[in-house]
Structure formats: structure tokens, C-alpha cells
Amino acid sequence: MGGRGEEKEAEGVMATDFFWSYTDEPHASRRRQILSQYPQIKDLFGPDPWAFLKVSVAVSLQLWTATFLHNAGWLKILAIAYFFGSFLNHNLFLAIHELSHNLAFSTPVYNRWLGIFANLPIGVPMSVTFQKYHLEHHRFQGVDGIDMDIPSRTEAHLVTNVVSKSVWVIFQLFFYALRPLFLKPKPPGYWEFINLFVQIALDAAVVYFWGWKSFAYLILSTFVGGGMHPMAGHFISEHYVFKPDQETYSYYGPLNLMTWCVGYHNEHHDFPRISGSKLYKVKEIAPEYYEGLESYKSWSQVIYMYIMDRAVGPFSRMKRKATKSE
Incomplete structure (x- = not known):
């Protein structure tokens, strides 16, 4: 699929470049294959009818907790x-x-308003901007200069050992x-300003009525x-990339229950129009496409492996060159 000096990685030495792929990202072709064999998967497309309730409960509980901790x-x-x-x-954040x-x-605009509402306890406006960059991550996965999910070369050159990787994980x-704001800034639009003003109003209200400790609790919850x-x-x-030639990995552990099933990540990239609550059904319907892929059962273990494995760091990402159409 690509290369970057795998001999260094085999020796336990961190590489000095990304993995470079000379093929298209794998999800579009796998989606076509799965749909040709299992067209019933299209029945899973569409919204989660419980999403509004789940977001409302989380927002209400977190804001109440912030007020409870004011003293x-x-x-x-x-x-x-x-x-x-x-x-x-x-x-x-994963609701967003x-x-x-x-x-x-x-209706897309309702999702945008709910995203702004879900943003409130996070303390910093990010819902609208996140959508702009995230959809590019799906459409141009790994494409150099477009996919802002991939660390910058500056990050990769600075984060080279256990200590710097630990600091990088914390922050x-x-x-x-x-x-993305430094590498590929996008001019703010109408909705960014709405997101900003609504968030500032909520933050100011929390500080005015309950004090700085309540606001600090929200920011700390986001940071930690x-x-x-x-x-x-x-x-x-x-x-x-922990396994050569595989650039997307799924997680099949209990924290999916609290994270909108984002762990089903291969399934999500294959079918981004299926809500998280139904992604497990994709694996049930087409198991042969996923059971042979490397996956995880513990996110904590992934963090530990990332920090302790001398060959793994910010350069451990798959990249591909942009085409003229991109």
C-alpha cells in the first residue's frame, strides 16, 4: 500500500515520515462491495430518533452538576x-x-441547532466549525493538506519519546x-457566529448566576x-497505524454505550449515513468484511501502547497525495 521506512519501525525506532498510500482510501470501495452483496443495509440509513432526548439529558445533567458545585x-x-x-x-463531543x-x-438545520445546544456544557464554541473539517476528513481521508485529523509535521517532529507523547496525549x-485553524483556516460564516454568541451567553450566565467555579468545572470536564x-x-x-496496511480501526468495547458507538469506526467510515446506534448491525449483516481487521477492546490500552511503543507516534498515520480534482 505504501511505505515510509518500515525497517526503522521494525527496529523499534520512530520513523521520520508518515505512511504514504498510493491507493484510494478503503471505505468507498468496501461500501460498494457490501451494498452489492447486502443491499438491505440501506434500510439502516437515517437519523436516530432518540438523539434529541439523549443530548438533552446529558446537557441538563452536566449543567445541573456545574451549578451544584458552585461553592x-x-x-x-x-x-x-x-x-x-x-x-x-x-x-x-461525540454527539456533535x-x-x-x-x-x-x-432536516439539516435542526441538526445544526441541536449541535449548538450540545455544545453548551463544553464551554468553547466548536460544533459548527467541527462539521466543516470533519466532513472533509471523511471525503478526503488521509489526503495531504486537506485531512486535518492528521498531526502536523511540527507535532510529529516534537513528539518523539515517552515524555513528549504523554504531554501530547494530555493536551x-x-x-x-x-x-486546522493554523494549517487550513476557513473564514467563519453565519453559523459560526451564532455558535459563538450562544456559547458566550451560556458561559456568561453560568459565571453571573453561579460563579467561576461552576464555569471552571465545565472547562475542566472538557479538558481532562x-x-x-x-x-x-x-x-x-x-x-x-499499529498494523501495516490498515488505516482505520474499530473498537468493540463497553464504552461504545457512552460514545454514540464511535468505536465502530470502520463501519462508520463505510456507512456515515447510519447512526451510531445501528452501526453494530452492519457488522452483524456483513461480518466477513470486518472480522479480519485489527480491532481493539480497550481504549486505555491503546493510549498505553501509543505512549510506550517507541516506534509509534504522530507520524503513525496514513497519508496520500492530493489529486488535481481535490
Whole structure:
């Protein structure tokens, strides 16, 4: 499929370039093959009717928790943020991922409004901007200069050992969010400003009525939930190459119940029009397409492997050159 000096990786030495593929991304061709053999999978396309309720419960519970902690000590706030709030805010981040594919309502604008609502406890406006870049990640997976899911060369050259990889994991949400703004900035549009103003209004209301500790709880929940945290393992597990010639990996563990089944990542890229709640059915209908692929059962283990494996780092991603049409 490609190469980058695999002999270095075999010796346990981190490579100095990405994996380069000279074929198209694998999901479009596999989707055509599966649909030709199992056309009934098209019946799974469409929104999740429970999405609005699930988002509403998570948002309400997290905002209530923030108000409950308005006079709490900082140690208590940090503990609850890590062991409770982080799970809710990461759940909402993945709800926004689901909504970026219009999988709550058939009408796209309703999904956009629900995404802005799901964004509220996260504390920082990102829902609308995320959709712009994420859809490019699906359409141009691995394409150099377009897919902003892939680390920059600067990141890759700086993150080269256990210590720097640990720091990178802790702050990976910042890299994930800021990378496209530096490498491929897009001018903000009407909806970005709506997202921004709604978020600022919520943040200001939290500070005004309940104080800075309540707001800090929300921000801490976002930060720790996107760092050295079991749920954040999906950032690494989805596309970091641990097995040569495979660029997308699924996770079949219990945390799928809290993450909109984003662990079914091969299935998701094959069929982005199927909601997370139904992705398991794809594997049930067409098992022969997935059972031979490398997969994971623990996101925590993935984080550990990423940090401790001397041959794995930000360069462990599959890239491909852009074509003229791109």
C-alpha cells in the first residue's frame, strides 16, 4: 500500500515520515462491495430518533452538576470533573460528531441547532466549525493538506519519546482543535457566529448566576475528558497505524454505550449515513468484511501502547497525495 521506512519501525525506532498510500482510501470501495452483496443495509440509513432526548439529558445533567458545585472546593471540582463530568462532555463531543452527519433529524438545520445546544456544557464554541473539517476528513481521508485529523509535521517532529507523547496525549484536544485553524483556516460564516454568541451567553450566565467555579468545572470536564482519559483513546485508536496496511480501526468495547458507538469506526467510515446506534448491525449483516481487521477492546490500552511503543507516534498515520480534482 505504501511505505515510509518500515525497517526503522521494525527496529523499534520512530520513523521520520508518515505512511504514504498510493491507493484510494478503503471505505468507498468496501461500501460498494457490501451494498452489492447486502443491499438491505440501506434500510439502516437515517437519523436516530432518540438523539434529541439523549443530548438533552446529558446537557441538563452536566449543567445541573456545574451549578451544584458552585461553592465546592477545587479538589472536589477536579475529582468530579475527571470521574463524572469528563464522560458527559466527551459524550456531548461525540454527539456533535453524530450531528455533523445529520443523524438526529432529516432536516439539516435542526441538526445544526441541536449541535449548538450540545455544545453548551463544553464551554468553547466548536460544533459548527467541527462539521466543516470533519466532513472533509471523511471525503478526503488521509489526503495531504486537506485531512486535518492528521498531526502536523511540527507535532510529529516534537513528539518523539515517552515524555513528549504523554504531554501530547494530555493536551491532544488542543492539538485536535487548533491544528486546522493554523494549517487550513476557513473564514467563519453565519453559523459560526451564532455558535459563538450562544456559547458566550451560556458561559456568561453560568459565571453571573453561579460563579467561576461552576464555569471552571465545565472547562475542566472538557479538558481532562479529551486528554489522558479512557474515552479519549478513540482519538488514537481510530486511525493511528499499529498494523501495516490498515488505516482505520474499530473498537468493540463497553464504552461504545457512552460514545454514540464511535468505536465502530470502520463501519462508520463505510456507512456515515447510519447512526451510531445501528452501526453494530452492519457488522452483524456483513461480518466477513470486518472480522479480519485489527480491532481493539480497550481504549486505555491503546493510549498505553501509543505512549510506550517507541516506534509509534504522530507520524503513525496514513497519508496520500492530493489529486488535481481535490
